[in-house]
Amino acid sequence: MIVAACYFAGALLAWWMAxxxxxxxxxxRKWPTVGGRLVERGVGAYLPGSRRAHVPHVKYVYVxxxxxxxxxxxxxxxxxxxxxxxxxxxxxxxxxEVPVHYDPADPRNTxxxxxxxxxxxxxxxxxxxxxLVGVVQLVAR
Numbered sequence: 001m002i003v004a005a006c007y008f009a010g011a012l013l014a015w016w017m018a019x020x021x022x023x024x025x026x027x028x029r030k031w032p033t034v035g036g037r038l039v040e041r042g043v044g045a046y047l048p049g050s051r052r053a054h055v056p057h058v059k060y061v062y063v064x065x066x067x068x069x070x071x072x073x074x075x076x077x078x079x080x081x082x083x084x085x086x087x088x089x090x091x092x093x094x095x096x097e098v099p100v101h102y103d104p105a106d107p108r109n110t111x112x113x114x115x116x117x118x119x120x121x122x123x124x125x126x127x128x129x130x131x132l133v134g135v136v137q138l139v140a141r
Contacts, residue, residue, distance in 0.1 A: 001141065007134030011127045018123035021077065025115060028076050028101065036062035036071070036100035036112075041091040043084050055081040056091050062100040064107040071100060071110035080115045 044057035056074035081087060103109035
């Protein structure tokens with residue numbers, strides 16, 4: 001019974017994370033864009049909890065309502081990354097002039113690229129799998 005409850009808790013957590021990611025993506029996709037210019041690009045630090053996955057390191061300048069800003073968020077969801085070679089190839093493909101998506105309520109909040117949807121689907125799959133294993137645990141009892 002305790003094992004099943006743990007699987008159900010994991011399923012709920014994964015489902016909640018997927019839902020939060022989906023809502024954040026939908027909200028931020030509606031942000032307006034402005035032209036920006038890349039001034040730095042490279043491979044950033046490790047992702048938390050990983051020794052292999054890195055985040056893209058970018059810096060770009062853009063102007064909103066006459067004010068110049070500097071942004072550093074590549075993906076819509078900040079903690080998106082990959083292997084160093086993949087991240088380097090990604091930032092190398094970015095053009096010097098980039099569209100910057102910015103929050104109209106706070107133009108310092110920005111992003112350049114939409115987060116790949118694979119992570120969202122992975123979380124949903126983990127959620128369903130954990131729920132299924134929880135059901136099997138209950139039935140087996």
